[in-house]
Amino acid sequence: MRIGIDLGGTKIEGIVLRDDGTEAARERIATPPGPYDAILVAIRDLVIRLEQRAGERCTVGVGTPGAISPATGLIKNANSTRLIGHALDKDLGRLLERPVRAANDANCFAVSEATDGAAAGLDVVFGVILGTGVGAGLVMGGRPVTGLHAIAGEWGHNPLPMADDDERPGALCYCGRHGCIETWLSGPALARQFEALTGRRMDANAVVAAADEGDAAAAALVERYCLRLARSLGSVINLVDPDAIVLGGGLSGIAALYRRVPALWASFIFSEPAHIRTRLLPPKHGDSSGVRGAAWLWNQKTENGSQKTE
Numbered sequence: 001m002r003i004g005i006d007l008g009g010t011k012i013e014g015i016v017l018r019d020d021g022t023e024a025a026r027e028r029i030a031t032p033p034g035p036y037d038a039i040l041v042a043i044r045d046l047v048i049r050l051e052q053r054a055g056e057r058c059t060v061g062v063g064t065p066g067a068i069s070p071a072t073g074l075i076k077n078a079n080s081t082r083l084i085g086h087a088l089d090k091d092l093g094r095l096l097e098r099p100v101r102a103a104n105d106a107n108c109f110a111v112s113e114a115t116d117g118a119a120a121g122l123d124v125v126f127g128v129i130l131g132t133g134v135g136a137g138l139v140m141g142g143r144p145v146t147g148l149h150a151i152a153g154e155w156g157h158n159p160l161p162m163a164d165d166d167e168r169p170g171a172l173c174y175c176g177r178h179g180c181i182e183t184w185l186s187g188p189a190l191a192r193q194f195e196a197l198t199g200r201r202m203d204a205n206a207v208v209a210a211a212d213e214g215d216a217a218a219a220a221l222v223e224r225y226c227l228r229l230a231r232s233l234g235s236v237i238n239l240v241d242p243d244a245i246v247l248g249g250g251l252s253g254i255a256a257l258y259r260r261v262p263a264l265w266a267s268f269i270f271s272e273p274a275h276i277r278t279r280l281l282p283p284k285h286g287d288s289s290g291v292r293g294a295a296w297l298w299n300q301k302t303e304n305g306s307q308k309t310e
């Protein structure tokens with residue numbers, strides 16, 4: 001069996017998955033305060049407890065904010081700054097006396113949905129998190145593509161494609177640039193746009209609810225959100241031509257996305273509009289995809305498949 005750990009800023013979740021994807025055990029704890037070492041110890045103890053419940057020694061995969069830099073072996077780009085500069089996978093591997101795999105949390109989401117989720121069995125899958133931030137992961141043949149700098153899929157920090165005059169330069173992003181896709185498509189971005197248009201302050205889900213109830217300003221903004229997402233995903237389709245794009249995160253519950261975005265993206269895709277078959281799918285495992293994908297970082301089936309090409 002395989003253990004997945006989802007390391008978040010406020011909670012750490014652990015799961016034990018059987019080969020068929022069913023859950024043998026699950027536990028959630030608060031992320032301990034204090035130094036980095038406290039996080040390591042909490043994860044080690046969580047793994048030991050889960051393993052006792054599973055009744056066998058398991059593989060361990062961890063989903064983390066940020067990514068492990070291939071250049072240094074240390075975590076970078078994490079919003080949880082306690083992790084930055086540490087070799088989380090190696091440190092946990094020493095404590096647990098086995099190799100530990102770690103991957104960015106958006107990559108784990110994409111692995112989960114491509115393995116036994118909404119895009120199960122499809123070859124090329126782009127998994128997008130639309131939430132407090134905008135992240136994404138690319139999976140091919142069941143395995144995450146991490147890339148030379150471990151930034152593959154970080155499309156949230158590309159500029160919004162085909163920006164109109166009133167979309168330039170766009171808001172300042174924490175990465176230091178203006179007008180990143182994240183500054184347009186995150187939940188806080190949608191709320192900020194609504195306040196700028198109407199003077200009314202409400203969170204993204206309330207804006208969507210208002211649109212559903214016939215609020216004209218909210219409905220117009222949600223339609224513009226769909227158009228911006230269509231432009232942003234059209235550029236992904238032109239680049240990697242995935243079989244499916246799966247949405248996750250707090251905004252993935254917006255029903256209009258699955259209807260409107262595929263209707264809108266045809267004009268941005270370099271293919272015959274009548275024959276575009278890319279599927280835009282809601283997640284199957286929802287909030288559980290992060291922890292499930294971490295467990296699936298160890299997967300006999302995709303390991304065997306990849307050995308032929310390595």
Ligand SMILES: [Zn+2]
Pocket residue numbers: 156157173174175176177180182
């Ligand atoms: Zn950015």
